[in-house]
Amino acid sequence: MAIGIQLRGRNLYRLMQFICGTSFMMYGYDAGVLGGVLLHPAFLDAIGNPTGEWVIPWISSSYSLSACITCAIVATFAFKIGRRGTIILGNVAAVIGSIIQATANSVAQLTVGRVITGFAIGCISSAVPTYLGETGVEVGDRGPANAFNAIMLISGVPIAYWIDYGFTKSEAQYSWRVPIAFQCIFAIVAGTCMFFLPDTPRYYYARNLHAEGDEALARLNDAPIDSEKVQITKREILLAIEAEDEAKSSLHWKMFLTSGIIDRTPMKIIRRLCICFWLPMIREWMGSSLMAYYSSVILSRVGARASLVSLLSGILNICFAAGCVPLYFTIERVGRRSVLMYGAMAMSVLMLIFTVLQAVPPTQSIRWAGIGIIFVFLFVFGYAWQGCVWLYCSEIPPLEYRHIGGAFTGFGEWLMTFITVFAGPTGLTNVGWHFWLWVLSGNLVAIVFVFFLCPETGGKTLEQVDYLFSESGFVAGLKKSDKVEQGWSETKKAEDHVEIKD
Template sequence: MKIVCGTSFMMYGYDAGVLGGVLLHPPFLSAIGNPTNAWTIPMITASYDLAAFVTAIFIAPFTFNLGRRGTIILGNIVAVIGSVLQASSYSVAQLIVGRLCTGFAIGCISSAVPTYLNETGVEIGDRGPANAFNAALLISGVPLAYWIDYGFTKMYTQASWRVPIIFQCIFAFFSGGIMWFLPDTPRWYYAQNRWEEGDAILARLNDTDIDSEKVQQTRREILAAIEAELEANSSLHWKQFLTMGIVDNTRMKIIRRLSMCFWLPMIREWMGSSLIAYYSSVILATVTEPRYVSLISGVLNTFFALGCVPLIFTIERVGRRSVLLYGAIAMTVLISIFTVLVAISPTSAIRWAAVGIIFTFLFVFGYAWQGCVWLYCAEIAPLEYRHIGGAATAAGEWLMTFITVFAGPIGFDSIGWYFWLWVISGNIVAVIFVFLLCPETGGKTLEQVDYLFVNKGFAGLRRNFDVGDDVMEVWDEKADVETKEAAT
């Protein structure tokens, strides 16, 4: 399951980066008629992100019936169609249609894969390493695309750009083909009232009998969480979503949690990850010599992927909140230093110092925010609304990616280094957001996470009490009583 989900996410990273390496390649430009309009290339690139954003929103009502597994399979099927359309393009229109198809595919995959991983974890400590591994494969797809482009663009034939694009079908065939033979998650089966299938999958995941205490205990927790969330539905109204969670009368803060699923990935893209990954060549051209740009760009994106690796081994020990908070603080300092370095008169030493800072920034980004956000959003989304939480996460991710990718080159062209002030502000917002609103979800089952949000309060103002062997966190005496009753 981890390998199949990771392969889908690796295709997501590969597809996000593959076109960037051939956009200025003469055979590619010749095939689409050598466009001269300044908006054509940014729109080809950004149409993918826009399609993923729209898909994440409009597919949400259907994914609960499709299931996590069905949504992933659908995404891989459409990815093949989009790849074929792009690789066979001889016009801007066909290329954009192909990009829209792959955007639809990635919208499906990015909304379903983190949820699938979280809900198929057997132990509490499974979720963190699984999502960190997934993020590492996601980011690995970007440098893989870059290096394949780098090799093929040494040729000047039509195959030099068509082969790298069609290559992503390999990921889709592998992931979608194997997922066909895998089950959906037990929590989805229970939410669909398919209890016998849920029991069977839960037993298979735990490698034990259905009647074992471990399976029955997990089953009771899941069903109790579903019942508690259904009770909370009575105070749920769509108008409260307009406040983005500020006004939330639901007992389990369903609206606030779904709003957080949208804002966290949106803030992550505001912090500069896609901007640097998509336009590494453009950015490095401003701080280093032209002959080094291509080589350093490839190494930079590889370094980004390597930053995700340590998270696999540390996420359960350090905790989600700490990783996000201290990572954001470190990145704010680093990107501020980088901005100062590119703003002052450049010398050889200053340029190389800026390169070193951006390498460090992306490594920290890969560790602290790339995988942890997918994990955290999938954990805080309520079970009955986890498909909406996944869609909100993907929508936030792709909306800000579209804005960044479309506006980035225009911003660098128009105002130069001042554009980095926008990125700094995103990192500052990230620090404030995590400090005030994000409680620690590590060391808890997905069902126990529900009770972190039982009452109002800031993430840093809580106290603990024991419920059995677990520690639940709430904010006042009334919540103590309600939470103990719900846990029972």
């Protein structure tokens, strides 16, 4: 284990949050930076002014496709190198991919750079939420930490936009190469600092590295390893690992074909992993990537004047990031399930109104109403779904499958992002206002999915989340879940009291 800077307690966890947030800010920056230079004359000159209809969409979407495939591959090796190792690998790959992109003089070289950077983002998006969730000491740590991560992620998009906006006033080659190379700063800072941080205690215990797990747990709690608090947490983790080992025997790959609906495992492991895949996929279906990647195109089609499109796009991305801020202060009080479900309801209403406005004959008032709804929609989206999905999907997988859950989360996210980014322009051009019915349907599906399949995980330790899925009915009523949790906690307290007394 890396020794590094011997920070302890809250200071150590704050540093972890900052480093993970910096990695996610690079993720957001990289998602937005190319969009600002794709039609820049200097950029097109450098790659030979391609004329093929699918060249530009392919350059954009190759990044998402690479991230998608990477997330599937990450599931095979992430447990061996750890959450920390996966994040470091992602940041190293990001530096390499950024340099290749920034020095590109052909479509082929640019595509290679995008693919390598997509690999980097696949690693980071799979591991960071899990790392944050497993290093939190208090039950209420996970929500604010992942909300802060979402703020950093979405903030990367407007930063990229405004850097592009400033540099592309010039026609020189540096006007697009510098913005693309700039993301190396995020990766170098995050990767270097992460090298000096420990991995998560839960990862160490799952790998039978008990000495390293004890040290990490003691540092995070800022308490001696033999303290009551540290020992109780350790015991909970080891009991969860033992329970998961017993549940493995009933696993079968065929259960994945039914998305976990037929799941006879005692802890519903398959179903939980399938939720990790479908929840972020539904999020992209709801329209976030479409509006982030093609904000200028959408605003133009809604009716914004050409002279205002660039300015409105930049403000729109800032509004998206601002929506994530209230989540930091409210997620532990409101709860994950309520934020997701009621957010989806609000967005469904907004998208329905927006679709109707696009279907009726346009007037100046209708155009500005449509633009206003886009702003409100993205603000609500930032609050309700952007950070909460990462948080929820990092909480529900069992410990020894959490790296797979992170990989499934990234896979669902990037698969739907690839489809959206690649097919979005065609849909906006050829389908007209009917295209927004597809986005509306995603928001409606989100309501149903959360209502029936997503129990509340707030106020519980990661080990206690197992008990939400341990009954045959899958999602027990809240009162019943609370009784199970309360009984389990009282039993553990009694055991701890006896052991400590002995």
